[in-house]
Amino acid sequence: MLLRRLRPSLAAVRYFSTEAARTADLASSEATVTRTGGRDTLGRRLLSLAYAKRSAVVAIHKWKEEGHAVRKYELNRIVRELRKLKRYKHALEICEWMTSQEDVQLLPGDYAVHLDLIAKVRGLTSAEKFFEDLPDKMKGQPTCTSLLHTYVQHKESSKAEDLMEEMSERGFLKYPLPYNHMLSLYISNGQLKKVPEVIRELKKNTSPDVVTYNLWLTMCASQNDVEAAEKIFLELKKAKIEPDWVTYSTLTSMYVKSSLNEKASSTLKEMEKRASRKVRVAYSSLVSLHTNLGNKDEVYRLWKKMKAIFRKMNDAEYTCMISSLVKLKEFEEAEKLYTEWESVSGTGDCRVPNLLLASYINKNQMEMAEDFYNRMRQRGINPSYTTWELLTWGYLKQKKIEKVLDCFKKAVGSVKKWNPDDRMVREVFKFLEEHGNIEGAEQLLVTLRKAGHVNTEVYNMLLRTYAKAGKMPLIVAERMKKDKVQFNEETQDLLKLTCKMLVSEVSSCLS
Structure with missing residues (x-):
């Protein structure tokens, strides 16, 4: 499907x-402004900077010029709100402004937030440089944990492990957060064998929290190990830790997958109590x-x-x-x-209509899919890669090759970097080969070349299409050399086969 x-x-x-959380936080911020009666505040001005190019620092300076005080606790609160809304650039500008003020006393926790924002806005290297340049007294538990989190987000296992060792030597592992970061890293990387050791180390130095148990349960879910998950849940209860909605969501997912519907119904009731x-x-x-x-x-x-x-x-x-x-x-x-x-929504997020578009295509209702696509465009919704991908598959099922090639080309052109869908490429070439459609095969090759995805298999599929059509392609060897594509045994056999056929003019005009 x-x-x-x-x-x-x-x-x-x-x-x-995260999108739901972001929107909920935005609603919360709007509610806060409403409760203030709409009065002018620094927070309101900074939160209203909708465009990234607008400067938070300019807004702060203007506020001060108008005779208002700027307090650190207020700026910290605004930074928290901006981070929730994923407005990282403006949050970083506020942190940098505070760093430049002699009368603002910054703590390690402030620098930890600053480091996290640098990582999000400017990348890992800049965050590492910021940490290195910090005064030694500021390289404490909060900033080290923030750097660890950055390594985890960038899946830098080796650097994260080295930092954990250093934090252990400095006595910074007396609470579960750093261990939770490592658990998250190993689970996302599929390094599940390392999880038990992290938990053992955690228990030596501190006590697991609900996040620890939730991550542990996530590992069980990835292995579909219901028995192990239930043992972990019992341990959580014995430790008198209150499970949250995530705990019950993870358990329910496992029960559903294992067709344990009664247990799933029970955990769903508990989960709803915590929503x-x-x-x-x-x-x-x-x-x-x-x-x-x-x-x-x-x-x-x-x-x-x-x-x-x-x-x-x-x-x-x-x-x-x-x-x-x-x-x-x-x-x-x-x-x-x-x-x-x-x-009710003015976002134009094409992920919502893509659901119905996929539904029509799944049901072979291509006419309705086309009408729905036109409706999307009339509403000003711009198609995404997924939109074009869905239409490509739909037209392929209908054997409308011109539309297939057009939608495939638009799909590839809609993203900065295309992650090759080898199955789609093979299916389109298979159809072209069955019909000996060398014009279409050459068009597809041009699209794939522009996307940086030409390889031996692609050229072999092209040659098979020529063989089916009984035609000899022009200068294939030269084109493969130019594209830095290696020959294999099948390539040699196909070249020998097609060299005995009639010459085609197609390849010379499309390549």
Whole structure:
């Protein structure tokens, strides 16, 4: 099913949707401004700098020129809000301004935040340089942990391990956060054998927290080891640590996957008890998990509950609900909900319509898919790589090769760097070969060359198309040499075969 190809974009919705969290935080910030009665504050001015090119420092200077005081605690609060909203550039500008003020007393925790922002805005190398240049008294537990977090985010296992050793020598591993960072790193890298050792070391120096147990459960989930997960959950309860919604979400996912529906229903009830306005994203996870259990009524109930709790649904929540309705084969309701999203959202996020586009293509309703695509464009929604990818597959099923090649070309051209979809390339070439369509094969080669994806297999597929058409391609060896592509045994056999055929003029005019 083509909808499965959308899973990477939906994974965050189903579990820890950062987009949902971001929008919830934005709503929270708006509520804060409203509660102040709309009065002019430095926080309001800085949070209103919607465009990255606008300067936070200029806004602070103007505030001071107007005779207002600038307090450190207020700036720290604003930085926290900006980080929640992923407005890292403006948050960094505020931190840098504070660093330049002699009357602002900065603590290691302030520099830890500063380091994290540098990593996000300017990259790892700049963050390392910032850490090296810090005074020794500021290279304490907070800044070391911040640098460790940066290494984990960049999947720098070796550097993270070296830093952990140094932190151990300096007595900085007396709380679980650094260990949790390492657990996160090893789980994301698939280095699961290292997880038990990290947990043993953690228990020697401190006590696990709920995040530790959640990460441990995540490892069990990746191995689908229900028995181990239940033992870990019992240990968590014995340690008198209160499980959170993530704990129960992870357990439920495992139970659903293992068809342990009774247990899944039980953990879902516990999970819902822990969902609240503060952890808004938990509701999207609940919707997805009930969908996986086929609990249609529960999905509708939760959506109604969410609408009663929150002023406005965000894109991630609409994405989650539409995806669930499609999965439950509630297509009419999914279409109605999409129409509602069109009327209330001004983001133009194409990930939402892509769900319905995929649904139409999955059901071989290509006419409806085309009409829906036109509707997207009329609404000012710009197609993404996924949009073009879906249309490519749809037209391929219909054997409309000109449209296949056009959509494939647009898909590749819609991204700065294309991650080659070898299956799609093979399927398109297979169709071209079956029909001896050498013009189409040459067009496809040109698209792949522009994307930096020509290799021996691609040229062999091209040569097989020529062989099927009974034609000899021109200057293939020279073109392969120019593209720095190696011959293999199949290439040699195909060249021998096609050299006995009639010369084709196609390759000379397309290459």
